[in-house]
Amino acid sequence: MELKYYRYFAKQYPLTVVGTLIILIIGLVALVAPLISPHDPLQLHLADRLLPPGHTYLLGTDEMGRDLFSRIIYGARLSLAAGVGIVSIAGIFGTVLGSVSGFLGGKTDLIIMRLMDIMLAFPSLVLALALSAALGPNFRNSILAVAVVKIPVYVRLVRGQTLSVKEKHFVKAAQTFGASKVWIISRHIIPNCLAPVMVQATLGIGEAILIAAALSFIGLGAQPPAAEWGAMVSVGRTYLLDQWWYATFPGIAIFITVVGFNLFGDGVRDLLDPRFRH
Template sequence: MSGTTLKTESIAAARSTKTVNPFWYKIRRNPLTLLGLFLLLLILLLSIFAPLISPYEPTKINIPERFAPPSADHWFGTDEVGRDIFTRILYGARLSLGVGVAVVVGAGVIGTIIGAVSGYFGGRIDQLIMRLMDIILAFPALVLAMAIAATLGPNLQNAMLAIAIIKIPVYVRLARAETLALREKLFVKAAVTFGIPSWFIIVRHIIPNALSPVIIQVTLDIGDAILLVATLGFLGLGAQPPTPEWGAMISIGWKYLLDYWWYPTFPGLALFLASCGFNLIGDGIRDILDPKANRS
């Protein structure tokens, strides 16, 4: 009898834990999501405490120590002008992660608002917005980003704008699809019947209920945005030297790959780990917020 009671209590405790915090409960059941979370927290903490971790300046030139191999003094070696690569990677993480998150969140907010307006009003407004989005999507994303960045001028701000422009149509389509379904719901029709303004219906009822797919897409797109920022930096269309940006570091370092392997290898590894971390977290959040996954 006591064994049965203990078993019942443990099951009830497990169920109550799952009920209290289902989001964290599902994350703990996914080891890949935990791995992605660990990678991002590690990179984030290293970048925040970079001045305490490394005694070197990211842009200070030290010619006598140029191309020093990895050692106790320089964990990842030095570059062509003697700058510590480990230090530059730490400071570059601030830029890459910050830019990736800012660009995708900004594109997500703008795209969600435009998509909700398009889907709610329909008609000519919807046709105009969606044809414009189709024009943007007709071009390969990287090619269009390169064209916009090159036209506006090679710097980090223009690279961010270019990436945001190519990301917005994805969120417009997601928000529009959700809005088309939500505007047929009874609570939306009731709000219209009571004469509530359209802008209030969109802000209060449409957008909050259309956020789930947008949040999933945001988490999946951050890793891609980081890669795009690095790609534009690699091509000379993003952050300019001596800014410690991973793509710009790889752009210069690959020329010395055969003789000084550490120069492009460690920035490339940091870029790979950051992108993997965001992708793993995005997959986990998709599994959590997906209604089909919840039912299983």
């Protein structure tokens, strides 16, 4: 039954299949990076600086003579980690805050939601930039910064969902058995809010990767010599006119990854939509 459903779905939504394939391939590449990369991504070949794509260096080399192809392969690890890390942290905190806020209502709700409003009042990139700079520029802090900035999205989503779930009779029934608030939120509210969170999260991975790359591009994220796509584009930018490949290939990698996650996210949204099942 389930298998049949997915097969039917795949036929109806070919683009989702493309997105899924892209993600699977990138995931696989990240996983087996040491096995498939022809060179060490950090190894300097000072004699082979800024070489164009060729036999030895498939996509050319950078200003230190490092192999771009290997660096892009290793970069998949960082980008995936950034994307998944950001939405996981934001999703978990957002879900807890949102469900507590929606279920308890009153002052708690007021305080949490006003805090979120304040955060939403800033452009997310600017806020992430400020946070990242304050925490100190490194890869882990940049992920934390972006995650914090993304929390309000999930809080709002889950709070709205909670408001409707808490009116369901199974919540009322649990109250009549003497269930505590923690019990109701963790067993009844949150599990029934997860579907939209999953959709939001998959749709958000692409954007999260972009922002993380942007922070690295500015110099607030992954630090040299880490093979991070955003950072590579950033340095490659100065060589764009003469060594076009340097900035172009990491850029294409970012582009494909983000498109892959967006296509996948659209599919997940439709797949989890109960209306589709009928």
